[in-house]
Amino acid sequence: MSASLDSTATGGGDPDNARLTPRGLLKFLIPSLIGVGMFLVPFSTGDTINIGMGMLADGLQAWLGDALPAIATLVLCASVLLTLYVKAAKPSWSREGTLNELFDVAPLWTLMRALGALFALMTYFQIGPEFVTASFTGGVMLNDLAPVLLTFFFFAAILLPFLVDFGFMEFIGSLVRVPFRKIFGLPGRSAIDATASWMGSGTVGVLITTQQYERGFYNRREASVIATNFSIVSIAFALLVTSFIGINHLFIPFYLTVVVAGLVAAVIVPRLPPLSRKPDTYYEPVGCRLVEEHSGSQGLFRYSLGMAVARADKAPGPRQLVRHALLNVADIFFGLLPLVIAIGTVALILAEFTPLFTWLSYPMVPVLEWMRVPEAAAAAPATLVGFADMFLPAVLASDIESELTRFVIACLSLTQLIYMSEIGALLLKSKIPLKLWELVVIFLLRTAITLPIIVVMGHWLVA
Numbered sequence: 001m002s003a004s005l006d007s008t009a010t011g012g013g014d015p016d017n018a019r020l021t022p023r024g025l026l027k028f029l030i031p032s033l034i035g036v037g038m039f040l041v042p043f044s045t046g047d048t049i050n051i052g053m054g055m056l057a058d059g060l061q062a063w064l065g066d067a068l069p070a071i072a073t074l075v076l077c078a079s080v081l082l083t084l085y086v087k088a089a090k091p092s093w094s095r096e097g098t099l100n101e102l103f104d105v106a107p108l109w110t111l112m113r114a115l116g117a118l119f120a121l122m123t124y125f126q127i128g129p130e131f132v133t134a135s136f137t138g139g140v141m142l143n144d145l146a147p148v149l150l151t152f153f154f155f156a157a158i159l160l161p162f163l164v165d166f167g168f169m170e171f172i173g174s175l176v177r178v179p180f181r182k183i184f185g186l187p188g189r190s191a192i193d194a195t196a197s198w199m200g201s202g203t204v205g206v207l208i209t210t211q212q213y214e215r216g217f218y219n220r221r222e223a224s225v226i227a228t229n230f231s232i233v234s235i236a237f238a239l240l241v242t243s244f245i246g247i248n249h250l251f252i253p254f255y256l257t258v259v260v261a262g263l264v265a266a267v268i269v270p271r272l273p274p275l276s277r278k279p280d281t282y283y284e285p286v287g288c289r290l291v292e293e294h295s296g297s298q299g300l301f302r303y304s305l306g307m308a309v310a311r312a313d314k315a316p317g318p319r320q321l322v323r324h325a326l327l328n329v330a331d332i333f334f335g336l337l338p339l340v341i342a343i344g345t346v347a348l349i350l351a352e353f354t355p356l357f358t359w360l361s362y363p364m365v366p367v368l369e370w371m372r373v374p375e376a377a378a379a380a381p382a383t384l385v386g387f388a389d390m391f392l393p394a395v396l397a398s399d400i401e402s403e404l405t406r407f408v409i410a411c412l413s414l415t416q417l418i419y420m421s422e423i424g425a426l427l428l429k430s431k432i433p434l435k436l437w438e439l440v441v442i443f444l445l446r447t448a449i450t451l452p453i454i455v456v457m458g459h460w461l462v463a
Contacts, residue, residue: 020302020309028167028305028312035163038155039196039204042235053159053204057151068147073124075150076117076341079334083110098327102335109339116338119345120146137348140389141341145421149203149337156204157328163192164208165315167308169217174304184266186222187290194230202231202423210430216289221278223432225270228442231423232262233390233414241413245394245406253461254411260457261415261450269445274438283431339429344421347388357385371455374402382409383451387443389421390414407462408454415450418443 038052050058061068086094086103087110094100105113122128123138132138163169173189180188189212193205206227213223238255242248269275282288316324350356361380368376368383382396393413397406418424418439427434 020305024309024313025305027315028171028308031162031166031312031315032168032171032308035159035161035166035168038159039163040192053155054152056155057148060154061147061151064147064151068150069124069142072142072146072150072337072341073117073120075333076113076120076338079338080110080113080117082334083113098331102331105335109335112342113338116341116345119341131349131353132345134352136352138345140348141344141421145344146337146341149340150333152203153207153332153336154329156207157332158325160204160207160211160328161316161321161324163196164211165311165321167311167315168192169212170311171304171308174307175300184225185270186226187218189217190222190226190230193226194232202233202417203426205231206423206426206430210426210432213430213432214283214286216282216286218290219280219282219288220433221270221275221280224278224434225275227423227427227430227432228275228417228434228439229262229266229269229446231417232258237390238414241391241394241410244391245398245410247403247407247410250403250407250462253457254407257407257411257454257457257461258414261411261453264453265415265446265449268449269442272445274441278433336426336429340422340425343425343428344389347420348392351385351388351392357381357388360384367451371452372459373408373455374405375400379405379409383412383447386413386416387418387420387424387440390416390419390423404458404462407458408451411454411458412447412451415454416443416446418446 038056041051043050043052043055064071083103083105085091086100094103119132119138120142123133123142126133135143169189169192172191173187175188176191177188180186180191184190190209193208193212196204196208209218209223209227209231212218213220218226235255238258239248239251242251242254247254358381361384364380364383365376368379373379378400379397382393385392385396390413393409397409400406400409420439424436424439427439428436
């Protein structure tokens with residue numbers, strides 16, 4: 001996300017001097033409760049669990065229906081055409097500010113936008129080689145993922161300010177500051193990222209992290225750690241995976257295993273390179289805006305409430321919120337979506353039409369055999385193919401007979417977190433300082449750390 005979108009955002013103010021007037025409390029409580037209701041409160045809808053924002057996105061997706069792939073194709077084409085026009089003609093409306101940053105991009109990102117548009121056109125009109133247009137490569141990205149991203153991020157961009165701009169992150173962050181600093185070495189406000197991911201989607205967690213980094217509330221190390229260790233897939237997706245892979249009856253031990261392995265990885269991985277080498281410096285255009293010190297002159301709850309009210313008092317007005325929301329939607333549609341389609345399609349092509357992941361997974365066979373995981377040779381590719389897309393491990397493991405092996409693969413796929421078709425592309429697009437090789441290393445570290453935990457718990461809970 002662009003820092004210029006949030007240039008009006010300021011820090012939490014002075015909680016010691018914040019007056020808890022009824023007006024100040026209402027300005028904090030009403031928008032924050034809307035944000036919590038939209039992002040953090042799960043609802044049971046039929047056989048699955050969803051959040052308010054997800055229900056709105058699902059409703060819009062059902063209303064637009066089969067038109068969404070066509071809309072996505074038009075958006076992708078508009079992205080590359082506007083980019084080429086701005087770079088060639090330099091129109092006055094794009095010479096500075098957010099629009100310039102959105103469309104006057106580096107040659108690599110221009111190429112990615114062109115590639116995303118090309119893949120979408122080929123898939124939509126079913127022209128060109130099958131490895132692009134197949135239902136399990138380009139079809140997955142255009143017909144399955146793009147409609148979800150369009151509708152999900154549309155509402156996320158509009159509703160996210162209610163969660164992050166009116167003091168709720170300051171309130172929770174102050175309350176849990178000490179345990180989060182001691183356990184994870186992170187500010188307490190990162191608890192909101194994790195909760196939003198678990199309830200909604202990992203992409204929402206990354207979106208929050210990106211905006212908080214560009215506003216000066218996370219430094220480079222914190223943003224990198226949070227984005228790669230707390231952006232877990234949602235409970236709804238976890239239910240989808242267990243249903244697809246045939247272990248719904250094991251959902252409670254399955255999700256318990258995911259949480260335990262994920263928390264252990266979140267403690268260990270940030271203390272290893274490359275994350276441990278990230279500097280504790282802030283995004284230069286804004287600097288540090290985080291206020292976390294508790295003076296002890298008042299109770300923690302009162303201090304946290306003062307932080308929240310002081311932040312809400314400086315929140316953007318309605319006109320600014322609408323402008324920021326529209327610019328964020330444009331940034332996601334024209335900047336992020338082409339990157340996701342381009343990288344995701346290439347990753348799926350490599351996974352489905354080349355033996356690359358099979359070759360890479362050969363060393364995993366003896367490891368799985370040593371851990372007494374049945375059908376190790378069949379399971380090995382599924383341990384690494386998740387780097388391309390989070391659902392591919394479940395697809396590869398669905399034909400494995402051993403329930404223990406399917407349990408292990410399903411749990412592992414949810415704890416690896418770095419999926420290039422979604423999270424990975426979003427991170428590369430963001431200003432969080434993470435390179436592709438670093439994402440590969442983090443993915444492998446998370447695999448090495450969580451796999452033994454998952455196997456041990458699987459032998460205990462399933463076998």
